[in-house]
Amino acid sequence: MNESRFDTLMRSVDDGLLEEAETPRKNNRTWKMIAYAAVAACVCVAAVGMLTHPKVPRRRADGKPGAGGHRSPDNPAGLLAAAAG
Amino acid sequence: LEDEQIVELSFRRDGTAVKEMQDKYGRLCMEIAGRILPDPRDAEECASDAFLHAWNSIPPEHPRSLKAYLARIARNLALDRYDYNSASRRSTALTDAFEELEGCICGDKDEPERAAEAGEFRTFLNDFLRAQPRDARIYFIRRYWYGEGIGEIACSCHAGEEKVKSSLFRTRNRLREAMIKENISI
Numbered sequence: 001m002n003e004s005r006f007d008t009l010m011r012s013v014d015d016g017l018l019e020e021a022e023t024p025r026k027n028n029r030t031w032k033m034i035a036y037a038a039v040a041a042c043v044c045v046a047a048v049g050m051l052t053h054p055k056v057p058r059r060r061a062d063g064k065p066g067a068g069g070h071r072s073p074d075n076p077a078g079l080l081a082a083a084a085g
Numbered sequence: 086l087e088d089e090q091i092v093e094l095s096f097r098r099d100g101t102a103v104k105e106m107q108d109k110y111g112r113l114c115m116e117i118a119g120r121i122l123p124d125p126r127d128a129e130e131c132a133s134d135a136f137l138h139a140w141n142s143i144p145p146e147h148p149r150s151l152k153a154y155l156a157r158i159a160r161n162l163a164l165d166r167y168d169y170n171s172a173s174r175r176s177t178a179l180t181d182a183f184e185e186l187e188g189c190i191c192g193d194k195d196e197p198e199r200a201a202e203a204g205e206f207r208t209f210l211n212d213f214l215r216a217q218p219r220d221a222r223i224y225f226i227r228r229y230w231y232g233e234g235i236g237e238i239a240c241s242c243h244a245g246e247e248k249v250k251s252s253l254f255r256t257r258n259r260l261r262e263a264m265i266k267e268n269i270s271i
Contacts (some may be wrong), residue, residue: 010230011161012206012207012210012211013210013211013214013226013230014211015148015149015150015153015154015157016149016150016153017159017211017214017215017222017226018150018152018153018156018226018230019150019152019153019232020219020222020223021222021223021226021227021230022152022153022156022228022231024111025134048250
């Protein structure tokens with residue numbers, strides 16, 4: 001192989017292309033791992049929320065809050081009924 | 086320091102420019118020269134000479150990319166040294182790359198004819214490389230300009246060796262086809 005001919009071929013490459021090739025590339029795997037970690041974190045938050053969030057009280061037909069349920073502060077009728085009786 | 090600041094230091098003839106270049110790009114120049122020259126002492130000498138050449142040529146030169154500028158000087162010096170040493174020919178990392186590209190280089194031409202086509206070829210090659218997918222272009226330049234091995238490219242580009250190999254194979258074929266189509270030979 002004639003190295004000078006090879007050199008002729010490659011000597012023509014522009015500086016911009018050389019720099020692009022030499023610049024370290026971002027590791028795609030790192031971004032994938034970050035994405036997986038974010039998804040896992042979301043799933044954990046959702047699971048913890050489902051386990052710890054208080055149950056939403058079911059209102060009975062007469063307007064009183066259901067047994068064992070929490071009184072909703074945005075339901076003054078329910079609160080009054082509970083206080084009265 | 087940023088490259089532009091180093092170039093400015095050199096323009097002001099401030100000797101710290103050479104030290105800054107060595108600190109920032111010494112390893113790169115050593116690696117480039119080391120892929121061409123089997124003797125690390127030769128490679129080290131070429132790397133040192135590259136900074137001296139840069140110091141002497143800036144100004145008047147004002148390189149757009151100091152990194153590429155130094156890399157090119159180091160490579161050219163190493164190739165000159167390789168020619169000088171080639172009385173006892175030894176295989177180097179770049180020799181393998183030479184062999185792979187041989188299929189793209191055909192025909193014997195005399196020097197004036199080659200010189201006349203040099204400008205045309207420069208445009209052709211850079212247009213060809215820019216038209217390639219980014220990964221393929223990077224693998225090609227790392228392999229055939231920087232002389233990196235397949236394993237090194239795969240490692241630094243976070244790709245499998247087979248992917249790099251097949252990409253280089255396809256790019257070489259496209260280069261050959263493009264050269265035939267444009268009726269270009271060197």
